[in-house]
Amino acid sequence: MSKPLPNASGHFRRSHADEFRLIETGFSRTMLALFIIALVSFPFLFSSFYVDLAAQVFLASIGALSLMLLTGIAGQISLGHAGLIAAGAFTAGILFKEFALPFWVTIPAAALVGAGIGVLFGLPSLRLRGLYLAVSTLALHFIVVFLGGEYETRRGFSTGILIDPPVVFGYEVYSTRAWYFTLAVAAAVTLWICINLMRSRSGRAWKSIHANETVAEAIGIGVTRYKLLAFVVSSSMTAVAGALFAYYRGFVSIEAFSLYLTIQYVAMIIIGGMGSLLGALLGAVFVTLFPYIIEALVSVLPGADRLAGSVFAFNYAAFGIVMILFLVFEPQGLVGIWRRIRDYFVLWPFRFKAMGGRK
Amino acid sequence: MKKICMIASIVAASFHASGAMAEDALKIGLTGALTGPVAGTYAPAVEGLRLYVDALNAGGGINGAMVELILQDDGAEPSRAAANAKRFITQDNVVMMINASLSSTFAPSIAETSRAGVPLMFAASACPQEVFPPANANLFCTTAFGAKYDSHAALQFIEGQAGSDIKIGFQAMAIPLSRGEIDYAEGVAASMGMTPVAKEITPPPAPDYSPFASNISDAGAEWVWSWAPWGAQVKTFEALRRLGWSGSYVAYAHLEAESELARVHDETFYLVGANALFTENLPVMQTITAAAQAAGSSYAANQLTEGWIAGMVIEAALKAASDPGDAGSVRDAMSNLTVDLQGLRGGPLVWTETNHFRTTQSYRVYRWNAANNAIETVQDWTSFDVE
Amino acid sequence: MQFAVNILVLASIYALIASGYVLIYRVSRVLNLAHGELMMFGAYLLVTTAAGLSSSPVVAILLALAMSLMVGGLVYLFLMRRMTGEMALAAVLTTVALGILLRGLILMFWSASPQHPRDTLGWENPVLMLPGDARISLFAALLVASTILVYAGLFAFLRFSRWGMRMRAAGQNPLLAAQRGINLHAVFALAWALSTFTGAIAGMLIALDSGLDSTMVMIGLKAFPAALVGGLDSLLGALIGALIIAAAEVGVIKYVDPLLADVIPFAVLVVMLVIRPWGLFGTREELDRV
């Protein structure tokens, strides 16, 4: 699985060290710098409503990346994502509420709990594949949600556990802007971890397990180990996302972790494009913003007032339709559209790629 | 990110386009569970509020200023409720925010509005602890039902009917709010000398309620107190009757109560409620019915009470405010407000500095009278002081 | 005795719904997660036909059933047909998306208020006395009877009718079935139609027995463990699985804690997946084919 060449033409890797660079060309370095500048200036240019939306996108990106690692890269279908997020959020909530532990303890604790549950979620994967695995993770989702609900009721937190904003380096993370940067950094770190995992032995092992488990076993990959590893890594990242969610929203309540949340995350990786980290990011952006876009579009339609009562039902239905359209007409997802657009500009004025070009 | 910017600008453009139409209107933002499985509880109330505001505007608004009610769906999801709240506050500059959704959306709504100093009113959603004395300065609640007081009212009614030497069963739904209330009621019943014999907690969607009902029936309960969303209350009751159980059942009169009493037509199915039913046919009820018909509403007029009351409170608050365009001023007006509910409840709704629930909470008990083929008030307004 | 009746009624509900999962999975290897929504859709169709034809209830029911049969077929022809040959997850997700769409549509057309088609049709729901002082409502009894009828009908259909045999054949080896001149799309569409049909029967009877609102969709999901415990490609399995799940659930409600009612089906499912992932009566090699 050789690393694909960077897309700008005329660039060749000339030394061994070149193979290991994350950023290979001056052009992409410039683009990255511009991108970072845009990210940093965003909260100062837009109102806090948009900043909050962006923060939600970052949070969703962490969850989407970890699910992509598990499902899109390692090929292990999971429908227990909301359960894992709930586990992370409850870990943070309980540790905060019962033991008043600070941020820098609860987040690693959530990661540990996530890893533990990852092993639990992963054990069935040693025997089950595909749909059956998905169903077993679904069952575990219900069990996690049940336990969370029990805790809430037994301790009398019937409207949820309230959590104080975390204090990082003596600075209280509370404002939208502060959360924007915190979550942006968290998402960037997750992305960095994911990119490097993909370039490592484990990433290659996951891809080969995805492609063909039997062959992977035959060429000496410890399928059991790497499957479990995929679950552990993905689950602990997801649980961290859950803990961040708890702090970000300032509370934890079991109603927030319905099956619909899982569906949204699965929709992210499908709509974004299976098997691609960029796809996970694009999917997170799309699915998070979609309800707002639809709402906005419907409200500019003539006669929107008359629809008022059913407009929300319409939003809901529209989400279903868009998902269907993506699944039917663009199985490659947003990333497929993105690649076509990019190729068009990279290759212009030519229409086809030369042999051996990037897929 | 380019993509985000692009989409954001599209969204921004369309928001501005829609927002530009009423610059000097008094804006009120509502986040509600308008879709999703629990929508049935909240959507009719929101419809009632919408109709009230329409009527208010048709009558000239508040001193000539229109009231713009901005509805946003949160599907009972906290993330969307938070985003809605942010939008109301930063984008629309609302003078008041309303929450008509599941309790999971409370925390983000409270956090956003408190910071901005915008009053938050709960309408049709459960009243949180913070609105009871000593009340949080920023939070208000018009919702009819109130935790603990409901159970007291119901248990007192039962005591009045059958004394305290009875076996009593309880029913709740497997959501924290309902379970908490029923646990509380169980304690109160025991302290009143009643014998709690069964407590059944049903999952939100039980395909068949008979197994739960069997437990209550087998335990020999003579009375049952049920405090849960409507479906769970009435389906447990119907399952009990099918099992041949002949005891009396007391449940909370949610907005479905009126049509359901007629449907169930059982004389020992009592509903404890804080809202008046439309059988009374008060003038205000005729107004609501006319408004619902004119708008072609998909909900029965008798389900709109809760929203209508919220509308009356909003109107009163905006009228009382020295500057209805300023959130702080509206909040101050709400902290000292008396609203005549024209008979929709047992008395006026009174908010004071320390009490944002209401100073007295009144309950009626209804049942179906087979002889008259009509709903009958078994016990007229009984008041409880809220302290 | 009442205990047994409770199990029987719940098992009938689960079995009737589970048959829909099994039919589609067995024939086209697609897990239909929109089954709950389709079943609810069928029940709402009855609400509409009942309102229009309250004078002739039987016609209303037959019309609603015919419409749900059609809806199932159309879902295949316009949507799922395009997903043949795609990966399993994509097909499953398409059904999830379909479910979301249906929920939105139902909310748009029927609002969120609870509906009571039985009252519209002017029917009573009397209680029948059974030996051993057990009771059952008329529509619950009808539910049990319909489950028996539907299963008997499905067994006979799959066993003896030519289209039934074709469905079995297509499920075993779609390639060969196509070679033999069997129109696979027709067979798959039939499976979807039948599945929606049986689901709609369940939905309508539940609605007639105890009313209808949008939470019904979750009942559809709860029947899913029954199908899986029995083996996703076996009708007999679905029947036995439904009995096991219902017995476990009702037993837990009676003897342990009613709170566990929602978890127990999935707990049984997890145990089953660990011991015998392909279910009690499922075909073993299916595991690798997914």
Place this chain on the structure above:
Amino acid sequence: MTAEPLLVVEKLEVVYQRAITAIQGVSLKVYPNQIVALLGTNGAGKTTTLRAISGFLGLDDARVTEGTVTYRGIHLENREPYEVTRHGLSLVPERDKVFPNLTVAENLAVVPGRRGRSNRRMLEQVYHFFPGLKDLRRREAGLLSGGERQMLAVAAGLMCDPEMLLIDELSLGLSPVAVQSLTASLVAIRNELKISILLVEQSAVVALEIADMGYVLENGRVVLDGDAQRLLNHSDVQEFYLGHTGGDRRSYRDVKQYRRNRRWYG
């Protein structure tokens, strides 16, 4: 052979996964009431040719990129399999040729009829050619022996009421006795029903014994064709397909050399 040909394959080219060319410029004709043998070793393109005719390429991500397949003047390239069957061509595949969990009778019954002939009459006809199946009709097909299974597969093919049977690897893995009986049945079917049979075979002896015409495929091209008798006597066929070496055995390298020559000069 005065009649119009039933099936005409003209310069057919099939590409798998948009990359691998499996057959190139294959042309063949099948006349009514004729048995035609398609010979070749593993990977020569026999099965691909058959699949291209019967509409099964789509499932392997393969496509007919050039050339035509016409049956009675109707174009059949890239059609759905069931459409091809309805036009009167019926394929008996190489593997997975019966539904293992269905009984013999059910295996025959699932086949939709054609031209409005009653299923029962077709069934009688099938039992007439394969009387052995009648006794086995309640047995699950998965429990049949290889020969019985092949019999059932041909019988099920006949149930489609075809004008032409396409049979993939008739003799593969069967005992000589079973093969003998099957070939006899095929000849009887041809003679009595007046249908054509395109027979794909590795075993040239079996195929050419009953065939009227033969084509030899190698590396995706037709290298030799002619009537069966001529092919039987052709020295190359004798040498490479019938194993009549005429004394000194040639090494495998010689065979490869021969193939290359055929390709270049043939």
